[in-house]
Amino acid sequence: MRTGAECVMEGFERAGVKEIFGLPGGAVLDIFSHLYHAPFKFILARHEQGAVHMADGYARVTGKCGCCIVTSGPGATNTITGLATANMDGIPLVCVTGQVPLAMIGNDSFQEADTIGITRGATKHNYLVKNVDALPQIMAEAFHIATTGRPGPVVIDIPKDIQQASTSATPPDTVQLKGYKPTIKGHAGQISRLAKAIAQAERPVLYVGGGVIAADAAEELTELAHKANMPVTTTLMGLGAFPETDPLALRMLGMHGTYAANMAVTHCDLLIAVAARFDDRVTGKISTFSTKSRKAHIDIDPSAIGKSVLVDIPVVGDVKSVLQDLLPKVQPDEHPDWLDQIRAWQNERPLDYDRGTPDILPQHVIEEVYKVSGGDAVIVTEVGQHQMWAAHFYKYTKPRTFLSSGGLGTMGYGLPAAIGAQLGAPDKTIVDIAGDGSIQMNFQELVVAVEHNLPINVVILNNQRLGMVRQWQDMFYKGEHAATVLGQTGRPSNEETREPENEKYLPDFVKLAEAHGAVGMRVESKDNLVPALTKAFETPRPVVVECMVLPDENLYPMVPAGASLEDMVHKAT
Amino acid sequence: MKHIITAIVQNQPGVLARVVGLISGRGFNIEKLHVEPTEDNPEVSCIVMTVPGDDRVLEQVTKQLRKQVDIIKVTDKTEKE
Numbered sequence: 001m002r003t004g005a006e007c008v009m010e011g012f013e014r015a016g017v018k019e020i021f022g023l024p025g026g027a028v029l030d031i032f033s034h035l036y037h038a039p040f041k042f043i044l045a046r047h048e049q050g051a052v053h054m055a056d057g058y059a060r061v062t063g064k065c066g067c068c069i070v071t072s073g074p075g076a077t078n079t080i081t082g083l084a085t086a087n088m089d090g091i092p093l094v095c096v097t098g099q100v101p102l103a104m105i106g107n108d109s110f111q112e113a114d115t116i117g118i119t120r121g122a123t124k125h126n127y128l129v130k131n132v133d134a135l136p137q138i139m140a141e142a143f144h145i146a147t148t149g150r151p152g153p154v155v156i157d158i159p160k161d162i163q164q165a166s167t168s169a170t171p172p173d174t175v176q177l178k179g180y181k182p183t184i185k186g187h188a189g190q191i192s193r194l195a196k197a198i199a200q201a202e203r204p205v206l207y208v209g210g211g212v213i214a215a216d217a218a219e220e221l222t223e224l225a226h227k228a229n230m231p232v233t234t235t236l237m238g239l240g241a242f243p244e245t246d247p248l249a250l251r252m253l254g255m256h257g258t259y260a261a262n263m264a265v266t267h268c269d270l271l272i273a274v275a276a277r278f279d280d281r282v283t284g285k286i287s288t289f290s291t292k293s294r295k296a297h298i299d300i301d302p303s304a305i306g307k308s309v310l311v312d313i314p315v316v317g318d319v320k321s322v323l324q325d326l327l328p329k330v331q332p333d334e335h336p337d338w339l340d341q342i343r344a345w346q347n348e349r350p351l352d353y354d355r356g357t358p359d360i361l362p363q364h365v366i367e368e369v370y371k372v373s374g375g376d377a378v379i380v381t382e383v384g385q386h387q388m389w390a391a392h393f394y395k396y397t398k399p400r401t402f403l404s405s406g407g408l409g410t411m412g413y414g415l416p417a418a419i420g421a422q423l424g425a426p427d428k429t430i431v432d433i434a435g436d437g438s439i440q441m442n443f444q445e446l447v448v449a450v451e452h453n454l455p456i457n458v459v460i461l462n463n464q465r466l467g468m469v470r471q472w473q474d475m476f477y478k479g480e481h482a483a484t485v486l487g488q489t490g491r492p493s494n495e496e497t498r499e500p501e502n503e504k505y506l507p508d509f510v511k512l513a514e515a516h517g518a519v520g521m522r523v524e525s526k527d528n529l530v531p532a533l534t535k536a537f538e539t540p541r542p543v544v545v546e547c548m549v550l551p552d553e554n555l556y557p558m559v560p561a562g563a564s565l566e567d568m569v570h571k572a573t
Numbered sequence: 574m575k576h577i578i579t580a581i582v583q584n585q586p587g588v589l590a591r592v593v594g595l596i597s598g599r600g601f602n603i604e605k606l607h608v609e610p611t612e613d614n615p616e617v618s619c620i621v622m623t624v625p626g627d628d629r630v631l632e633q634v635t636k637q638l639r640k641q642v643d644i645i646k647v648t649d650k651t652e653k654e
Binding site for chain 2: 117
């Protein structure tokens with residue numbers, strides 16, 4: 001006989017979990033009393049949102065399922081942003097939430113929330129455990145659902161009396177679910193049609209998404225690209241699936257994609273979507289998206305196929321398996337004219353910035369991060385202009401080296417995710433690229449990095465603005481900077497603050513870092529940038545490097561919302 | 574077009590809420606709904622709904638329903654008006 005709490009521990013152990021993130025409370029006291037003796041490392045976060053983002057960063061960098069345990073009521077509701085972030089990006093997480101005793105559910109009890117109802121839309125699946133005998137099976141099912149098909153977060157809500165109750169039920173050896181059977185092997189006929197289309201194409205493009213990384217299929221993808229000489233563009237989530245230093249790399253496409261990538265997609269005659277989902281940031285106006293091409297779509301999620309863009313050759317299956325079946329059917333091929341055209345586009349409008357200015361430009365900071373780290377770091381980002389510059393000015397060559405909230409676009413994701421990533425990849429240099437707005441959202445987690453000796457580097461591109469929103473206000477909202485000035489001066493009249501004693505930015509990030517036990521540095525001149533970054537990456541402690549960058553630098557290229565990909569706006573020369 | 578959507582689902586609390594949530598979450602109205610356990614297997618229920626709406630979007634909704642863990646089978650019959 002084991003208690004429910006023991007079943008939870010056993011479930012984690014059987015799934016091979018080594019690290020768990022979370023925060024205790026009354027409704028999970030029984031589980032935590034077992035954690036005290038358990039073989040797992042437990043990371044105490046300072047906010048449940050931080051715990052979930054940590055588990056998420058850990059999962060992205062290791063490929064394993066991230067795990068967290070939180071309490072009922074506000075503990076559970078604090079996880080929603082983290083769960084929704086993971087749900088949008090397909091990240092495997094198992095999150096155990098405590099709940100009030102079964103008989104008290106629905107009574108507006110202390111620290112009670114309708115966790116199942118509230119998290120239904122933010123999770124791949126969720127469970128309310130009403131019978132302790134079902135718990136061993138549920139634990140096994142949760143890991144199965146989280147890590148198979150299109151991965152995603154699973155919540156298990158366990159009432160306190162269930163945690164305390166005893167059961168003789170044992171965990172299953174395998175999990176078979178009637179309503180859930182992801183397709184692994186692709187249809188041979190469709191794969192043959194795709195091989196034929198590749199042979200016939202004169203201007204093919206591989207459009208690669210995060211699914212290639214989730215499926216560990218980067219090697220197969222690279223082989224395919226090289227075999228048939230097909231240029232590769234990746235989404236934000238797919239960065240690192242194909243080496244960006246490769247001559248066939250078009251780099252990122254979409255709203256803030258490169259000129260060459262967007263032109264290639266617009267003018268290609270065969271677009272092969274490899275585990276990507278035709279997201280609106282990628283397609284721009286759908287009616288004018290890649291109109292000259294036949295389209296193929298390889299995806300494990302049948303609901304992703306034909307969702308927004310109609311496709312001629314759909315292939316449902318695990319992308320690694322499908323590519324393995326496809327490769328022998330594809331003949332070596334060359335497209336010299338097409339590659340010449342692409343090189344012309346790349347030379348016409350490369351990603352660049354004003355290298356002569358005395359100001360520190362955010363793009364320059366990213367480029368130096370790339371050089372100082374030897375291109376070998378794991379880059380984590382917050383959300384905003386800096387996130388896009390991190391995609392532009394760092395070249396990703398390996399999977400699981402770029403961690404970013406793509407689908408939900410969650411500010412505050414980066415710092416806790418970087419902590420989880422460092423735990424999962426202790427030998428790598430982890431860099432969180434942050435904006436001054438985003439970094440304030442979960443700054444409190446920095447102390448966790450200090451306590452656990454996780455020497456992350458937080459590089460704040462401080463432009464004293466909510467930069468992405470400010471740029472949209474300049475382009476589409478008469479330049480009226482409503483609520484986007486974070487600096488103490490220059491605010492609109494109805495947001496005016498008291499007369500500042502000086503124009504210093506608040507909060508003082510250097511002092512804030514030191515208050516948390518980390519090292520703080522501020523870079524105010526270009527000359528100090530490389531020495532500061534070098535010192536930060538060498539320091540075996542968490543470091544915050546605040547770079548005071550030019551406030552109103554704009555991000556280009558940009559495809560305005562609702563416009564076609566080829567109507568990119570470029571920097572005025 | 575009025576769509577008649579039939580879903581075979583696990584007879585468990587929360588499953589109906591999930592089905593309804595996916596449909597209403599897209600702004601569709603469920604005009605008629607009937608749910609009862611199947612004769613051969615009381616652990617499994619059959620939900621029949623009448624949902625008027627755009628064909629393409631409902632096709633998407635049907636695919637998303639199929640993806641759900643507790644939903645075993647989904648069919649959509651469009652009623653010719």
